[in-house]
Amino acid sequence: MPSSPCAPEEVRRVACVGAGVIGGGWVAHFLARGYDVTAWDPAPDAEEKLRRLVDAAWPALERIGLADGASPDRLTVAATAEEAVADAQFVQESAPEKLELKRSLLARLDAAAPAGVVIASSTSGYPMTDMQTEAADPGRLVVGHPFNPPYLIPLVEVVGGKQTDAAAVEWASRFYKVAGKSVITMERELPGFIANRLQEALWREALHMVANGEATVKEIDDSITEGPGLRWAFMGPCLTFALAGGEGGMGHMLDHFGPSLKSPWTRLEAPELDDTLRAAMVDGCDEAAGGRTIAQLVAERDQGVIDVLRATGRLPRQRTEGTDGIAHNSSTMGDEK
Amino acid sequence: MPSSPCAPEEVRRVACVGAGVIGGGWVAHFLARGYDVTAWDPAPDAEEKLRRLVDAAWPALERIGLADGASPDRLTVAATAEEAVADAQFVQESAPEKLELKRSLLARLDAAAPAGVVIASSTSGYPMTDMQTEAADPGRLVVGHPFNPPYLIPLVEVVGGKQTDAAAVEWASRFYKVAGKSVITMERELPGFIANRLQEALWREALHMVANGEATVKEIDDSITEGPGLRWAFMGPCLTFALAGGEGGMGHMLDHFGPSLKSPWTRLEAPELDDTLRAAMVDGCDEAAGGRTIAQLVAERDQGVIDVLRATGRLPRQRTEGTDGIAHNSSTMGDEK
Numbered sequence: 001m002p003s004s005p006c007a008p009e010e011v012r013r014v015a016c017v018g019a020g021v022i023g024g025g026w027v028a029h030f031l032a033r034g035y036d037v038t039a040w041d042p043a044p045d046a047e048e049k050l051r052r053l054v055d056a057a058w059p060a061l062e063r064i065g066l067a068d069g070a071s072p073d074r075l076t077v078a079a080t081a082e083e084a085v086a087d088a089q090f091v092q093e094s095a096p097e098k099l100e101l102k103r104s105l106l107a108r109l110d111a112a113a114p115a116g117v118v119i120a121s122s123t124s125g126y127p128m129t130d131m132q133t134e135a136a137d138p139g140r141l142v143v144g145h146p147f148n149p150p151y152l153i154p155l156v157e158v159v160g161g162k163q164t165d166a167a168a169v170e171w172a173s174r175f176y177k178v179a180g181k182s183v184i185t186m187e188r189e190l191p192g193f194i195a196n197r198l199q200e201a202l203w204r205e206a207l208h209m210v211a212n213g214e215a216t217v218k219e220i221d222d223s224i225t226e227g228p229g230l231r232w233a234f235m236g237p238c239l240t241f242a243l244a245g246g247e248g249g250m251g252h253m254l255d256h257f258g259p260s261l262k263s264p265w266t267r268l269e270a271p272e273l274d275d276t277l278r279a280a281m282v283d284g285c286d287e288a289a290g291g292r293t294i295a296q297l298v299a300e301r302d303q304g305v306i307d308v309l310r311a312t313g314r315l316p317r318q319r320t321e322g323t324d325g326i327a328h329n330s331s332t333m334g335d336e337k
Numbered sequence: 338m339p340s341s342p343c344a345p346e347e348v349r350r351v352a353c354v355g356a357g358v359i360g361g362g363w364v365a366h367f368l369a370r371g372y373d374v375t376a377w378d379p380a381p382d383a384e385e386k387l388r389r390l391v392d393a394a395w396p397a398l399e400r401i402g403l404a405d406g407a408s409p410d411r412l413t414v415a416a417t418a419e420e421a422v423a424d425a426q427f428v429q430e431s432a433p434e435k436l437e438l439k440r441s442l443l444a445r446l447d448a449a450a451p452a453g454v455v456i457a458s459s460t461s462g463y464p465m466t467d468m469q470t471e472a473a474d475p476g477r478l479v480v481g482h483p484f485n486p487p488y489l490i491p492l493v494e495v496v497g498g499k500q501t502d503a504a505a506v507e508w509a510s511r512f513y514k515v516a517g518k519s520v521i522t523m524e525r526e527l528p529g530f531i532a533n534r535l536q537e538a539l540w541r542e543a544l545h546m547v548a549n550g551e552a553t554v555k556e557i558d559d560s561i562t563e564g565p566g567l568r569w570a571f572m573g574p575c576l577t578f579a580l581a582g583g584e585g586g587m588g589h590m591l592d593h594f595g596p597s598l599k600s601p602w603t604r605l606e607a608p609e610l611d612d613t614l615r616a617a618m619v620d621g622c623d624e625a626a627g628g629r630t631i632a633q634l635v636a637e638r639d640q641g642v643i644d645v646l647r648a649t650g651r652l653p654r655q656r657t658e659g660t661d662g663i664a665h666n667s668s669t670m671g672d673e674k
Binding site for chain 1: 357358359386393394397400401433434435461462484485486489490491492494519521523525527528529530531532533534535536537538539540541542543544545546547548551552553554555556557558559560561562563564565566567568569570571572573574575576577578580581582583584593594596597598600601602603604605606607608609610613614617618620621622624625632635636638639640641642643644645646647648649651652
């Protein structure tokens with residue numbers, strides 16, 4: 001591919017193709033970050049729905065702070081996909097999750113966008129190798145997978161396909177960072193990428209439980225928000241499990257709970273916990289800890305859980321005598337860190 | 338079993354048997370809630386480790402507010418399991434996750450504890466039916482499964498075994514609520530209960546990815562904390578996925594992403610998404626939403642994500658000009674809800 005016509009820092013005009021929940025969320029994000037956004041979606045009521053989504057998101061975006069000059073007025077809705085991308089400096093495709101549709105649409109966008117401009121797909125899990133087959137210049141096609149809502153959840157997973165130029169992956173990763181996202185750049189393709197593989201495993205287990213009458217939707221949701229979900233907002237599943245090993249960390253945890261991997265505690269069969277995997281988990285946790293001791297991580301986790309409980313209204317902010325007869329302290333959320 | 342010698346509200350003395358990470362965490366929780374706690378653990382350095390754990394947790398517990406009279410001084414370490422439970426009004430067992438050990442220990446505790454006193458096991462996933470086989474009075478044995486750390490994460494899953502009296506399950510559920518926990522009382526046994534089945538599915542997928550070199554520990558952790566983990570702190574996986582369906586909610590989401598259940602986005606095979614399961618998910622989400630509209634849920638989710646981002650230090654509290662050139666607003670964490 002020709003190299004991108006501008007540096008990630010110089011992008012002013014973004015095209016969003018597909019304006020449903022995810023595409024519309026991207027529109028809101030890019031508008032809030034001060035970009036000019038041109039959107040297109042084939043649905044007859046797409047523009048009305050899109051503007052409603054942006055209007056609904058805007059108060060939240062104002063609260064977290066808009067870029068200078070950011071405005072919903074900088075959204076243009078184009079009549080065709082080709083028009084939407086005609087002078088774009090970056091293209092985000094968020095069409096429905098259908099492989100054939102993605103293939104042909106990406107080929108159309110590639111044909112219509114200025115040479116060298118990077119085109120990213122929001123696909124939830126298709127490898128770009130499978131989607132870039134019809135494009136004349138597949139080298140500029142990357143996956144840029146966001147989470148709902150894209151205007152608030154930082155993560156974007158960036159990965160190319162077999163025909164993608166490494167420079168396009170690098171450019172997209174840099175651009176998303178400039179545009180305020182948190183980026184994981186993957187070196188190899190994996191169906192579902194990383195986060196979706198994790199949440200898809202959880203989700204499928206949830207569906208099994210509902211299908212079998214083992215738990216209700218509400219019990220499933222409550223079990224996460226009152227339990228592991230509080231930790232996962234700031235410390236991932238590996239480090240939090242390492243802390244279940246006490247002063248022995250991940251190694252002790254694996255030795256203690258390793259046999260549980262054989263238990264039918266989910267429908268998902270575990271891999272063999274051999275010495276290689278054990279070492280990879282222990283070393284990986286050491287790397288993720290970045291020099292923090294177990295005691296430091298425990299203190300961080302405790303403070304994090306308290307902050308999250310307070311932020312989500314499950315600990316009072318003011319000293320009150322609760323119905324449980326227990327006095328809660330008066331510190332407000334902001335003064336503890 | 339004889340009925341419990343006291344009402345859940347009247348409990349003053351709790352015994353904690355097993356004082357590792359989970360047992361010690363329970364000790365810290367019950368102490369902070371103002372109970373007298375007697376603990377026992379067979380490890381030679383158990384008392385020293387336990388007191389260190391309680392001391393490490395105490396500052397966090399002070400910050401969220403102690404019950405009147407709560408003190409680490411109200412911890413007694415007993416010389417034997419029998420001595421620990423001799424005059425307890427509630428017993429929490431948190432021994433290592435070994436079925437034979439749990440079986441014999443629960444029988445010992447049953448033999449030594451006052452008649453009728455409820456004995457709960459912290460087991461991560463064994464059904465009580467499998468653990469209560471050796472006890473003389475299995476009717477008072479229940480599972481009370483906490484999350485690490487028990488002194489901060491609210492959830493406790495309560496469920497009995499085949500020989501457990503319904504009254505013991507009810508008593509334990511009530512007691513945990515009085516003691517400040519958030520309780521899910523399960524009507525039937527399920528290995529791993531609810532939350533652990535969900536997080537175990539995620540965890541096993543994570544282990545597979547590390548074992549295959551598909552992702553690093555740090556990427557896995559970051560993919561959760563920067564992505565879905567932010568939502569799960571306050572809105573469970575079902576309701577958050579419902580919002581991926583836009584104004585059509587869970588029904589539209591299932592219609593759109595249903596085919597993805599056939600994709601290899603995790604090693605876990607999904608159940609068949611037939612009309613019955615579709616209806617159960619849609620109705621379950623309606624129930625969980627409790628009358629809140631999709632628009633209201635979106636607004637709640639957005640505010641929740643912002644609160645969690647700010648509480649965990651990923652949005653600034655003060656107006657600053659970031660390195661990204663984007664101005665952030667000055668609201669402090671406490672003034673938005």
